[in-house]
Amino acid sequence: MGPAFRFLLVAGLAAACSSGGPEGSSGGWSAVPTAAAPATVNCGDPIEALGPGAPGLASLDGSFPASVGRGGDGTFSGAVTLVAHQALAGVASPLADVYVVRDGLVVTVPLPTDAVGTAVRVPAGGTAVFDAVGTIAGCDGPGARLPPGRYDVYAVVTVTGDGGPGTEVVAPGGPWPLEVV
Secondary structure (H helix, E strand, O other): OOHHHHHHHHHOOHHHOOOOOOOOOOOOOOOOOOOOOOOOOOOOOEHHHHOOOOOOOEEEEEEOOOEEOOOOOOEEEEEEEEEEOOOEEEEEOOEEEEEEEEOOEEEEOOOOOOOOOEEEEEOOOOEEEEEEEEEOEOOOOOOOEOOOEEEEEEEEEEEEEOOOOOOEEEEEEEEEEEEEO
């Protein structure tokens, strides 16, 4: 299930979600203004395909490891902080979508998840923290790993407003450097 579909799927849960949310969620809500629809970005696409997001509505800060080894399960973990420039209310995946990029092109896409959408309520000037798990499994098929070298990490959080599809606020962030060793 792709990132755009996942976020549209959880939009139907918005009315049923009345509390909870990522760390930092708090009161002072308002409806989410219509912004950019979630983009579908695939391997080989330029990272610019993510689009500008929702300037003036939200931005994204992140923290990721400086390096990741090619062994192990091929994943790395970080966190992103959604900064609301206007009050946001809606539903989002508890996990940010994480892309790995080299020379401006996407070389890994977000891991599939079956996470249930979480209510997000962030007042203007407030923040919400989301886990962000990425992979160094390349686009060349099962078991493929990215070759050693320097890459950039980008992340995206999409909040689908209480009004459902068409009220998404997309907050992309990055680049953050990542060395595959």
